[in-house]
Amino acid sequence: MKPANKPKYLRELVRRAACHAVLASGCVVMVFPFYWMLVTSLKGQSEAQMLPPMLWPVKPQWVNFAEVFKAVPMARYLMNSLGIAVVVTAATIVTSAMAAHAFARIQFPGRELAFGLFLATMMIPFEVILIPDFILVHRLGWYNTYAALIVPWCASVFAIFLLRQSFMTIPTELHEASLLDGCSHLRYLWSVALPLATPSLITVGIVSFLGSWNSLLWPLVVTDTPELRPVQVGLAYFTTEAGTKYHLAAAAATVSILPIVALYLAAQRHFVEGIARTGLKS
Amino acid sequence: MLSRSEGEVVSIGSELAVRRPQKPGPKWHGQRRVRDAFAAAAMLLPAAVLILAFHFLPLFYALYISLHKWSLIPERFVGAANYFALAHDQEFRHSLSVTLWYVVGTVPLAIAISLAIALMLFRPLWGRGIYRTLYFLPYVTSVVAAAIVWSWMYNPRYGILNYILIKLGVCSAESPPQWLLEPRGVFQLALQNAGLHLPTWAQGPSLALVAVTIMGVWNAIGFNVIVFLAGLGSIPRELQEAARIDGADEWKVFRHVTLPLLSPTTFFLFIVSTIRAFQAFNQIYVMTRGGPMGTTRTVTMYIFSRFYESHEVGYGAAVAMALFLIILAFTLLQFRVAAGRVTYQ
Numbered sequence: 001m002k003p004a005n006k007p008k009y010l011r012e013l014v015r016r017a018a019c020h021a022v023l024a025s026g027c028v029v030m031v032f033p034f035y036w037m038l039v040t041s042l043k044g045q046s047e048a049q050m051l052p053p054m055l056w057p058v059k060p061q062w063v064n065f066a067e068v069f070k071a072v073p074m075a076r077y078l079m080n081s082l083g084i085a086v087v088v089t090a091a092t093i094v095t096s097a098m099a100a101h102a103f104a105r106i107q108f109p110g111r112e113l114a115f116g117l118f119l120a121t122m123m124i125p126f127e128v129i130l131i132p133d134f135i136l137v138h139r140l141g142w143y144n145t146y147a148a149l150i151v152p153w154c155a156s157v158f159a160i161f162l163l164r165q166s167f168m169t170i171p172t173e174l175h176e177a178s179l180l181d182g183c184s185h186l187r188y189l190w191s192v193a194l195p196l197a198t199p200s201l202i203t204v205g206i207v208s209f210l211g212s213w214n215s216l217l218w219p220l221v222v223t224d225t226p227e228l229r230p231v232q233v234g235l236a237y238f239t240t241e242a243g244t245k246y247h248l249a250a251a252a253a254t255v256s257i258l259p260i261v262a263l264y265l266a267a268q269r270h271f272v273e274g275i276a277r278t279g280l281k282s
Numbered sequence: 283m284l285s286r287s288e289g290e291v292v293s294i295g296s297e298l299a300v301r302r303p304q305k306p307g308p309k310w311h312g313q314r315r316v317r318d319a320f321a322a323a324a325m326l327l328p329a330a331v332l333i334l335a336f337h338f339l340p341l342f343y344a345l346y347i348s349l350h351k352w353s354l355i356p357e358r359f360v361g362a363a364n365y366f367a368l369a370h371d372q373e374f375r376h377s378l379s380v381t382l383w384y385v386v387g388t389v390p391l392a393i394a395i396s397l398a399i400a401l402m403l404f405r406p407l408w409g410r411g412i413y414r415t416l417y418f419l420p421y422v423t424s425v426v427a428a429a430i431v432w433s434w435m436y437n438p439r440y441g442i443l444n445y446i447l448i449k450l451g452v453c454s455a456e457s458p459p460q461w462l463l464e465p466r467g468v469f470q471l472a473l474q475n476a477g478l479h480l481p482t483w484a485q486g487p488s489l490a491l492v493a494v495t496i497m498g499v500w501n502a503i504g505f506n507v508i509v510f511l512a513g514l515g516s517i518p519r520e521l522q523e524a525a526r527i528d529g530a531d532e533w534k535v536f537r538h539v540t541l542p543l544l545s546p547t548t549f550f551l552f553i554v555s556t557i558r559a560f561q562a563f564n565q566i567y568v569m570t571r572g573g574p575m576g577t578t579r580t581v582t583m584y585i586f587s588r589f590y591e592s593h594e595v596g597y598g599a600a601v602a603m604a605l606f607l608i609i610l611a612f613t614l615l616q617f618r619v620a621a622g623r624v625t626y627q
Contacts, residue, residue: 020407020409023407029500031419034423034431037431049440050440053440098326106321118333124338124340127602128340128341128602129341131344131585131589131598131599132343133336136343152336154332155337216563216564232424236426246437249434253426256426257423264422272508275418275508276511
């Protein structure tokens, strides 16, 4: 380091130290609730309500988790959520990719109008369609069935929008050439467009999966029996039942977030980039 | 990853393919035209049916329902009666003010904090990856689970928050803040010791609502930071470098170069966060169910309680339509305010 650069170097050092101080304390605030969830889930009832609060249980009560699984069909809840989220995500990708291709690469009368209508749908808040959809589901005889939990969410305008953007960046020549070679639209979509649009597919997948896994209001309204409850609804009910047994509520909460946290830690880069892409609507 | 071309944010796959202006397709032959129309119809069908049936037409169905007296079953057409009732509904007005406090409390604060964090995380820094991972965690995990542990932390007697506040001497051990159980307004509480009593309208949001708001900010930061980081990544470095060479200090570079170039991202976040805050339900459902004394009952909670708990379907639909118009008005207002202030390159 040249002497002339010393003040600058020092300043940079101070700046970094300050950044670390701020970021680290911010991190504590962001992560503490999760830490507290885990710690509480491992305490006994009296220990959970002890003052001063213990930062780590004297003896981890793993039995709490067993108790949660005994008190409510937690495994069933988790399987429900997983099944619903997987089907919704897969179906959304299929329906959206086909629609996006039609909007991006096929000429047909009324295309712009139809796409505009689709986009306008994004402006409708969920609260507005909650009641009519509930009645519709009732009339279809789907109340308290998996169909009610899955079917309405198997298409997404946002996904169509995102995939269309992505398909439009693929040169038209590629499409023309495939068609000349006798390739069908579906074949082109599967073998050419989708592989080139992998980043957007990941975004659509993550957003659909998280949306489905974390939803509460809709499943709360259309399900009636524990067998059908996804984990968020089961968790919300269990908290009420558990009352002051916060250690059990915490254990249930911990179980409910474990799959997502594991998925997130394993595929972090995809999550972050995928979610970032939702913000770049040019 | 995210890259830019021709001075425009091109989101996806742009590095894989050169983007060029759309050429008109090859000459259409009648036969191909018909075939294409059929192909398009077939490919659009599944998505179109679902979106029309469950997302678009329900808007009109909601309007139809809202014009009826409709409990468990439709009873009769009442015209705009539900809307007239809404105009005089004190509970609705109150829920609207709760929602507005929540929006005003969460949106700007979460965006400001996230911008600061994103700016720090954008520059090279040791351990940046770990910070990012941890900051995004609340966004990925479910609000329901987080709300459970937050209500435990807010517990007036056994919660860790009051324990820390008492240890720090911020509040007294005899009458610690009641957080989620406190219906009194925060302005009133602040002036309590001075013996002042404010009129109801001036008491401000209840402490319970403030507690819910804090949790809302915590929950929103992750998404905002991700989007801000992507936005920062799309700003060409040369502009900031040029400003530095011209002698601008860090603050000036931020204020006059980075912030204006980031304005489309900031604007996007304002729009999206406002819409989301207007729809906040999950954490409130878990933490307070709208209590204490209805001071955290947002419009969404109110719709839920009217529709699901009291089975007033027609009235609930009217409230939902009103909420739709309010969100729409807010969004348009934001576009108005942003016009001229948002710099697109």
